[in-house]
Amino acid sequence: MRTDIAFPFRIGARGRTATADLDEHARDLIEQLLFTSPGERVMRPGFGCGLLDLVFAPTAPELIAALELSVRASLQRWLGDLVEVRALDLTVHGGTVRVDVHYTVRRTGNDREDVFEGKP
Template sequence: MIRHDFAHPLRVDAASHQIARTDYARHVSQLVKQLLLTSPGERVCLPEFGCGLRRLVFAPQSDALAATVRIQVQQAIDRWLADQVELLDVDVASGAATPGSGLDEGAMLITVSYALVETRTPDSVTVRVG
């Protein structure tokens, strides 16, 4: 059975005039991005939802910041998406720590590797912050 879910962000499909739908893997990928880029307090009905990565953009980049980001991402995924994904790895690269990577000095590149719970297929999402 092929599962389809609502697309994020929620929108109307121009062709069908219905709410846009997407396949399961893409839906979960969109949920992970949404979780990473939402700050706690941003949603009225779920004030604790989010990861809070944007507030760390101006923090001095160091190994401690990378470890903090890794822990925040792991905790947020375990809390909000544990029924959708099995977390495999969180990789954090910062522009200050990896010169020549193409990242600005204040930017971070976060890659979340996971397996879909329903299908056991591996996938990953990469988000740039800053």
Template sequence: MSSPTSSQLKRYERLGQGLGQPIVPDDAGRLPLVAGPEKVRQAIFTILDTEPGERVMRADFGCGLRRFLMAPNNPATRAGIEREIAQSLARWEPRVQVIAVRVSPTDERATVLIEIHYAHVLDGRQDVLVYPFYLEQA
């Protein structure tokens, strides 16, 4: 794998940097740091994992996927999940342009796979994030 060029590093800096997730110290006691496309990817995970009302100072932040818990794994539920994700990412993640959100059933009736295809607004670089979502608690 080749190392990033100077211009790529500058673009990555504009994508942001900060604490990585999960926030767990390594063996030396340092907290994980991430930058660039990985920081954006983790921000998308944060949006998906956060329910509106969880954050005191930003009560409307998040995606609201938990409202689909215990919903049937049918086309209407999957379409609702797709719509909710597309709207939340458009609102909360300005560093990406969502190309497509696909929610597909799996062999387990209570599990769907969420595929988010997006492009970085900064340079057009495309990426895919796959997120399993469980409609029922195990």
């Protein structure tokens, strides 16, 4: 059975590096992609989608729609071999960005719905 390092990095109950199964790992990777700004990673400068920049921008419906397309494109580019996004809903309220993602983990075939929230 495949296991990956859990995100955020932490020590598990056995005193070793905490691990995650494939479904949990996919969720962790989505979270990292959503809240990483392009240019933040040295070896992968294109990784991320700049989602937290939205908090400081006017929240016009057109901007939200454009950002949803950008997030979908980033998910497809970086995680398309791991997940298939079924639905994505993005909202901004009170300085918090909320992303509802419904997706299928390709290797397991499991459908998941996760909510990701972030503040700058």
